[in-house]
Amino acid sequence: MPLIVQKYGGTSVADADRIRDVAKRVVDTFRAGNEVVVVVSAMGRTTDDLIDLAKRVADRDHPREMDMLLTAGERVSMALCAMAIEDRGVPAMSLTGSQAGILTTATHGQAEIVEISGDRVRAGLDSGKVVIVAGFQGVSPDSRDVTTLGRGGSDATAAALAAVLGADVCEIYTDVDGVFTADPRIVPDARKIDEISYQEMLEMSVAGSGVLMGRSVEFGRRYNIPIHVRSSFTTDMGTWVKEETMEEAIIRGIAHDTSEAKVTVHGVPDKPGVAATLFEPLARAGVNVDMIVQNVSRDGITDISFTVPKSSIASALDVAGSVSTDVGAGGVDVDEDIAKVSLVGAGMKSESGIAAKMFRILSDHGINIEMISTSPIRISCIVAGGDIEKAVRSLHDGFQTAMAPASEGDG
Ligand code: ADP
Ligand code: ASP
Ligand code: MG
Secondary structure (H helix, E strand, O other), rough: OEEEEEEEEEHHHHHHHHHHHHHHHHHHHHOOOEEEEEEEEEOOOOHHHHHHHHHHOOOOOOOOHHHHHHHHHHHHHHHHHHHHHHHHHOEEEEEEEOOEEEEOOOOOOOOEEEEEEEEHHHHHOOOEEEEEHHHHHHHOOOOOOEEOOOOHHHHHHHHHHHHHHHEEEEEEEOOOOOOOOOOOOOOOOOOOOOOHHHHHHHHHHHHOOOOOOOOHHHHHHHHOOOOOEOOOOOOOEEEEEOOOOOOOOOEEEEEEEEOOOEEEEEEEEEOOOOOHHHHHHHHOOOOOOOOOEEEOOOOOOOEEEEEEEEHHHHHHHHHHHHHHHHHOOOEEEEEEEEEEEEEOOHHHHHHHOHHHHHHHHHHOOOOOEEEEEEEEEEEEEEEEEEHHHHHHHHHHHHHHHEEEOOOOOOO
16 A cells, blocks of 8 residues: 655644644545645644744743643644544544654754654554554664754654655645745745755755755665645645656756854964864864855955854854964854855766856846855855845846746746
């Protein structure tokens, strides 16, 4: 019997009516002759609300208790979904991440799935039930505490379960019709992409396209599970993320990210070993450095800038501050008002002039580029935070023809 994993995001389970809609879709899929595993996110803005609540009772971070708190959000929606499905006459059972055997590292807030012993899920399916698993959470066998997988982590839960269970497809139900050529909230005429390769989707996700968490794409790629990103409000086909795509496009899409900040260490002596002295302790502190720029050296002194997630600013400043003192640098500052815009497309590898055109478009719109980084299939620029929407729109306009044509009926 085919096995389908369906993941429903926060908007898709935002209230009682939506949960009933989800139950109907799940039951239809089950009655069509499939085994169904459902992964749910917390309802609506629950996760954000719980984070706000925590900030109101405590000034300091409490990672273990924060995970206890946040995992409650998905518990609520999984139980309600199970009830709504059973109400329609199909047996269902909800499981927390820990009950489903999702074993993770012990890092609260950013745990990684290391193993899934899916026997309870399998047993539930074998007894003819729909199994609903709480997304975004697991348990660490080392600390025996519950953990969360990072924002958007329910996508990773779904893809990892699909991999372990050998599902035929992992469906990601969300509030847009699929993956678009840019965030449709910023570019209203962005087009739905019919097919995208794992590699391109991974670059889009890592560059900030929140529609699919990067780690879910990695699971899909590693275990060759097709991922279908689609709307929970229609039955239309969405976007297929898979190994090979039919259409070659030079640019597949434009991603943007406002979650990073830029840290600059001023007046660093320009000599061997200084970069290592700075970035080794940052790595040890678990700070995820993205882009790095070292300015031109003058009189043996230079500035080094790098970007980090805003959530890591405090640790980054701690480390950079003490390194700055140790090496006799001129001090450290942070700029939170930055954003990153990226062009992604496998066709870039064989096309010259893409970067030049990107820089020209940004300059024609009066947008200053503060940092640049590239991969074989991505070019990213850091710009001022206030310029990001203009940057995304103007690049989407300027690269229209380099993107795959709209499929019939789209647009
Ligand atoms: P869910 O709660 O279902 O997981 P998310 O909010 O995590 O939903 O992801 C869906 C959102 O991702 C969309 O509402 C959209 O604004 C945003 N998004 C960003 N980039 C893209 C893109 N390229 N294509 C589609 N949606 C995108
Ligand atoms: N509820 C979590 C979040 O808001 C996980 C998820 O929705 O994927 O990030
Ligand atoms: Mg999401």
